[in-house]
Amino acid sequence: METTIRLNGKLADLLGSDAQREGVPVDVLAARRLEENVLLWRIRTAAPEDETRELHRLLRRQKSGTLTAKEREQLLALIDSRELLTAQRLEDLGALARLRGLPVRELMNQLGIRPIPAS
Template identity: 40%
Template sequence: MKKKSKTIALLQLINRGLPPEVWSRFHSLVQMRDDHTITDTELAELIELTDSIDLAHAQRMEALVELAVLQNKPLEALMDELGIRPVAIERYPIN
């Protein structure tokens, strides 16, 4: 794959976010967990959803690293250039 084509493919992967309904359900389940009103079924869904989100983030990071190497740039510089900031862990505390 040519460098330009590879760059485009990587940028598409990097910029692909999860649908708003996934995030809405995730935040709803987290709130239920924090309120201690979550059922076992909902907790299993939250765990599965968290695994899916983690996998998507890992794939995005792999694409970022690959693009940084392709462009011969430090990862942090590329992330700054693309306006990507790490998510603060404190946003999702485990109770």
């Protein structure tokens, strides 16, 4: 699918200058920047806050031994969902690192993402 986007004024000038500096056509740079923004958005919104709060609440109940059977099902579903989101986030981090020509660890440092320590 091909889409045409018309840019006016300062934004067009800025994108043109950046493309010239990087030695790529404007459309290539624009596509790269759009892809980067989509990846960044997905990386930063991988885990909804309300879902994270509920996951932590259920984990605390499990640790205290007060988890009901229904809550256990909910916890397992949240863990499965989180594993899928985490896998997608890792793929997105890898794709963004490749676009920027960086090692994944360096990109994670730039974005303020810290790996979870192994327990």
